[in-house]
Amino acid sequence: MRIVLAPDSFKGSLSAPQVCTALARGLRQVMPDAEIVVRPMADGGEGTLDAVLAAAPAGARRETARVTGAGGEPVDAAYGVLAHDGTTTAIIEAAQVVGITDQAAMRVSVRARSTQGLGELLRHLLDRGIRRFVVGLGGSSTNDGGSGLLAALGAELVDGRGKRIAPTPDGLAALARIAMRDVDARLAHCDIRILSDVNNPLTGTLGATAIFGPQKGVQPDEVAAIDATLAAFARIARDAFGRDVADRPGAGAAGGLGFAFQLLGATMQSGAEVVAEQVGLDAALADAQWALTGEGRSDRQTLLAKAPYVVARHAAKHGVPVTLVSGAVDHGALDALGAHFAGCFGLADGPMDLAACIANAAALLEARAANLARLVLAHPAVRSPRSGSIGAAPGEHGWQPVE
Secondary structure, eight states, X not given: OEEEEOOOOBTTXXXXXXXXXHHHHHHHHHOTTOEEEEOOOOOSSTTHHHHHHHHXXXXXXXXXXXXXXXXXXXXXXXXXXXXXXXXXXXXXXXXXXXXXXXXXXXXXXXXXXXXXXXXXXXXXXXXXXXXXXXXXXXXXXXXXXXHXXXXXXXXXXXXXXXXXXXXXXXXXXTOOEEEOTTSOGGGGGOEEEEEOSOOOOSXXXXXXXXXXXXXXXXXXXXXXXXXXXXXXXXXXXXXXXXXXXXXXXXXXXXXXXXXXXXXXXXXXXXXXXXXXXXXXXXXXXXXXSEEEEOOSEESGGGGTTOHHHHHXXXXXXXXXXXXXXXXXXXXXXXXXXXXXXXXXXXXXXXXXXXXHHHHTHHHHHHHHHHHHHHHHHHSHHHHOTTTOSTTSOTTGGGOOOOO
């Protein structure tokens, strides 16, 4: 039996490759001869770099560059370099530079945090001759509209007296003009794809500040002022760059990094779909009989192009049943999830607090995978000479989604 493992990370617990390792251990306890194909997934947030590199061909490299973190301190940001068909692609995670898990940066007021380091990283890669970029936007701590990114790439942000301002929410309050003469000319020859499952505009009631600002430290009484600052920044940037992108889907991703990248001509794409392409998910599923996917918690949001849903959609094209194994599954979403997955399972077998579940996630995953393998082997369709495996489409040869 060929089994594809394509989970997302279990945030705060295990990376996607670690989830694959735990699942594989459990499956091999019961199915020692199974062919297990590992394709870790991500949706553009934290873990995207690990997922792509884990499935990348030989020659892919994980490297680091020292750049400025969100709070102004230096950070060593990891990125990936992949060569394919004569083209070099850099895989970047915004969270590696301005991640919300950076405790030092989070101690700095969100009004003083900047995406400058991400622009520094792009400039470093441009200097190396790279012109193709895949950028995951999830997990950022910043809310500067991407002004730091633009400033590091040569855009000069000045106040009414012509004095440079800090590319932060506080600094942008004094912005009067953006001078373009020093913007890196190499950007015009770049192919930049930005990955996110966030479709919010830059400003307004559904914008970056109103929806995502509070989790980054924006206080309720600050939302209106910061949102107005970003709206004024967007108008000035529109005139400077000649692009009106503030209301495009994803402009509000990562505190406005989606806006800044689209000013530079980047295209917005589903993070999970691009990762699926990068890791060769379809090729892995082509001859498979079963697949397992999962994430830290599954609910109705999973069906909004999150990694497990994308895996299920691709598997359906190949007639491969997919079982969902997540840290937790919202019981209220089981009917909706069950329409796409051959069984939806959480990890806890009994009463267990979140901390214990996180600490024991690998062992729980291993046990769950072993039990699922026993269930599959017990199914008549697996032993039937008519079907030979559970790879038949749901409803054929007696194979039905497991409730």
